[in-house]
Amino acid sequence: LxxxxxxxxxxxxxxxxxxxxxxxxxxxxxxxxxxxxxxxxxxxxxxxxxxxxxxxxxxxxxxxxxxxxxxxxxxxxxxxxxxxxxxxxxxxxxxxxxxxxxxxxxxxxxxxxxxxxxxxxxxxxxxxxxxxLPALPSGLQWVLDDIPEAERDPKCPQRYLLSIGMRNARHA
Incomplete structure (x- = not known):
């Protein structure tokens, strides 16, 4: 149920x-x-x-x-x-x-x-x-990171992290 x-x-x-x-x-x-x-x-x-x-x-x-x-x-x-x-x-x-x-x-x-x-x-x-997701101002983009399983908190195993990053810049 x-x-x-x-x-x-x-x-x-x-x-x-x-x-x-x-x-x-x-x-x-x-x-x-x-x-x-x-x-x-x-x-x-x-x-x-x-x-x-x-x-x-x-x-x-x-x-x-x-x-x-x-x-x-x-x-x-x-x-x-x-x-x-x-x-x-x-x-x-x-x-x-x-x-x-x-x-x-x-x-x-x-x-x-x-x-x-x-x-x-x-x-x-x-x-x-x-x-x-709404459009962002020029130069910004939505970034969705897939957190590797080994790096997830076992108490709250969040898989994805959504953030805003610079367009054409690598998100750390």
Missing amino acids: EVRQCLNHMTDIFDLIDAGVSPGRFDLAREKLKKKFGEDAAILRMLEGDARWIELWIAVANTVKHPKKTERIVVNDLRLLPDRRIQLPTWQLFHSTRCLDAPQALLESADIVIQNLLGLFENLFVVVIDQV
Whole structure:
């Protein structure tokens, strides 16, 4: 449900480029972006590349919020396997449109979806920021620095730094 909340709030960024949609409706955002920027737009290609995992987590959230006999999530606790190894918690999704019936590592899945959410928002930020930044006076330009992962603060791993720099000057 937290993933769904993040996705819902993330669609607010489309308001900045006059492509606003209802919370979490990435499918409608893709349609609006296609009309506004064309089928080859970077933001559209990016969203289409992320559509599969977004739709999966929307299905997971809908299954939790609106359970049905035929659609359910099964969470398996720690367990001792026959060969005496410990299996970490797993989860399974049984759904009409998305099915992960093979057990998925719960902790690994959580880490992957967190990375996907952060990456999606970072990428949306970069693409949308280009559309909304005002023009700067002559000689100045917007500079977007990608902070190398090794240099990021682990407590706040900021990936991008937006600043104003001199045109044709290298930004340090």
